[in-house]
Amino acid sequence: MSEESSSRNGKEGQDEQAGSAAGPPFQAQRHGSSKDKDASSDDVPQISQPGLSRTARVLVLVPVILTYFLWFLDLAVVSTATPAITSEFNSIVDVGWYAWQRSPAIQYRLLTVDFRQALSFVSHQGKLTQDIRASWSDPHTNTAMQWTFLIFFFIFEVGSVLCGAAQSSAMFIVGRAVAGIGCSGISTGALTIITAILPGKAQAQVLGIAQGLGQLGLAIGPILGGAFTEYVSWRWCFYINLPVGAVVGVLLVLFRIPESEPKKPAREVLGTAVKSLDLPGFALICPAVTMLLLGLQFGGNEHPWNSSVVIGLIVGAAATFVSFLFWERRQGDEAMVPFALLTDKVIWSAAGNMAFVLASILVADFYLAIYFQAVNNDSPLMSGVHLLPTCLSLVLFTIISGVMIEKLGYYLPWTLSGxxxxxxxxxxxxxLSPTTPAAKWIGYQVFYGVGSGCTAIAGYIAVQNLVPAAQIPTAMAIVIFCQGMGGTVFLIVANAVFSNSLRHLLRSQSSKIGVAPDVIVAAGARGLRQLIPGSEQLAIALQAYADSIDNVMYVGVGVACVAFAFAWGLGFKDVRREKAKSNAQTTGGVEAKEKNPEAGS
Structure with a gap:
């Protein structure tokens, strides 16, 4: 290696350190384990940044960042639209499926496919990249980033159209699943593009802006969904993605995104990608999850809990999952979920913690919207406004906790207290009851939102700081997979608790209400008052709704407690010290190579 090359790499490594130090808390530094010290001390190559003018970079980044806003908006907007959707499709028992905005299994594969090839390339060169994000292993790294991103964005738009045009609950759920596949590619593709066209310091700043816009989408989603539902149609909660998507698509087509490194031929890429996908493992985990969710959905609704259908689905899910574990163990490092990583306490603790954190957030959002519209008789718009205490406190304390973790160094107190x-x-x-005053439900939401915000990012920070650098992409993929799975499973669990509780309470009061329980359930959250005109009978039905939602909140208590238990495994570490260790190792390695440029050539 020439002296000029070593000097240039050393300078880029120092620039990367400065940029990372200035970045937001969720861009905390990574460091290697003792096993990685030798690799870390070698020269640290940086992925070359393609030549783009400042204007061209802005015009490329604007649509990419907008996708973050759409991603989080699409997740939040459906909460206040759900009661209207359930009334139109007579599908209150399907609420748990409406949050399928992301496909956890596909998300995991997009994050990990070709990861081993990327590491093999780095190892062959005898180097380790300081910013492992530059080799995030999704399809975007081995194919044209621009077109891969556009394909997944198009899939997201198709899913949005299916949701908006849905004529049944089943069609709506299919649309959500399709949109979820698109979101899986969008989330990883955006990170890949940002990393490819920007230097380190700018990456941190742009990712901070993207995350900020995402949080904005999360905050205004319920209000926007309520406004569309009340004044236009709930279908426009999904059609709105089309004009914004058109702007994104046109900008990405007009301005070419240069590749940061040469790409292999498409045929070669497809061959290695299919080989590394672990398709047998994928074919086992998908039916296992589907059978589990269907069993929870059918239990007490379409079929009794002791029916052969429900028991068969749950037992089949368990058996298939055990087969999946045996297969993954047999595959070793080639597995979808490498067992060696699961022995790392930080990884499985972060995965468990983030799974239950997201589950708690989604359960509250969906069932508070039902409470406001069904029990309090709010309009869709006002239910979104009444959810603001949750949204604003969650976003505010996510930011505060991130800044304070960066300043003080310790994340464990935040996630435990949160x-x-x-x-x-x-x-x-x-x-909550039909007569709960506004002052109380506002205070309750603030309490819950503050807690959720305090613990929203700690798991990510722990993985980025305590896991060896070479393992971070796969570790993050495991965490994101478990997070999506936790949200999906516990929404179904909450829905099972709600629907079974509601049916039971309505049956116990059916003689007083005068309307069959199944008819009330089928009417949906917004159809309750039209179905039961009498004030006394309506009061009984509303109390049954409120009590059923209260039972769902008990599920939330349990979920938050399990998140608290998993948080202990993250460790009591000071991220500032871990960052200093990483910087010292990298700087020392670069200086050594500058003094002896022939070493490692």
Whole structure:
């Protein structure tokens, strides 16, 4: 290696350190384990940044960043539209499926496919990239980033059209699943593009802006969904993605995104990608998850819990999952979920913690919207406004906790206290009734939102700082997979608790209400008052709705407590010290190579 090359790499490594240090808390530094010290001390190559003018970069980044806004908006907007959707399709028992905005299994494969090839290339050169994000192993790294991103964005738009045009609950669920596949590619593709066309310091700043816009989408989603539902149609909650998507698509087509490194021929890429996909493992985990969710959905609704259908689905899910575990163990490092990584306490603790954190957030969002519209008789728009205490406190304390973790160094106190506060907040939300005054339900939401915000990012920070650098992409993929799976499973669990509780309570009061329980359930959240005109009968039905939602909040208490338990495994570490270790190792390696440029050539 020439002296000029070594000097240039050393300078880029120092620039990367400065940029990372200035970045937001969720871009915390990574470091290698003792096993990685030798690799870390070698020269640190940087992925070359393609030549783009400042204007061209802005015009490329604007649509990419907008996808973050659409991604989070699409997740939040459906919460206040759900009661209207259930009334139109007579599908209150399908609420748990409406949040399928992401496909966890596909998300995992997009994050990990070709990861081994990327590491093999780095190892062959005898180098380790300091910013492992530059070799995130998704399809975007081995094919044209621009067109891969556009394909997944098109899939997301197709899913949005299916949701908007849905004529049945089943069609709507299919649309959500299709949109989820698109979101899986969008999330990883956006990171890949940002990393490819920007230097380190700018990456941190742009990712901060993208995350900020995402949080904005999360905050205004319920209000926007309520406004569309009330004044136009709930279908426009999904059609709105089309004009924004057109702007994104046109900008990405007009301005070419240069590749940061040469790409292999498409035929070669497809051959290695299919080989590394672990298709047998994928074919086992998908039916296992589907059978589990269907069993929970059918239990007490379409079929009794002791029916052969429900028992068969749950037992089949368990058996298939065990087969999946045996297969993954047999595959070793080639597995979809490498067992060696699962022995790392930080990884499985972060995965468990983030799974239950997202589950707690989604459960509250969906069932608070049902409470406001069904029990309090809010309009869709006002239900979105009444969810603001949750949204604003969650976003605010996500930012505050991230900044304070960056300043003080310790994330464990935030995630422990956040999980505990969330559990208390859920306990308070379980007190909701048809007569709960506004001051109380606002306070309950603030309590829960503060707790959720405090614990929203700690798992990511722990993985980025405590996991060896070479393992971070796969570790993050495991965490994101478990997070998506946790949200999906516990929405189905919450829906099972809600629908079974509602049916049971309505049956116990059916003689007083005068309307069959199945008819009330089929009417949906917004159709309740039209179905039961009498004030006394309506009051009984509303109390049954409120009590059923209270039972869902008990699920939230349990979920938050489990998140609290998993948080202990993240470790009591100071990220500032870990960052200093990483910087010292990298700087020392670069200086050594500059003094002896022939070493490692």
């Amino acid at each position: 999980s505990a506060i969330s559990a208390i907040g859920y306990g308070l939300l379980s007190l």
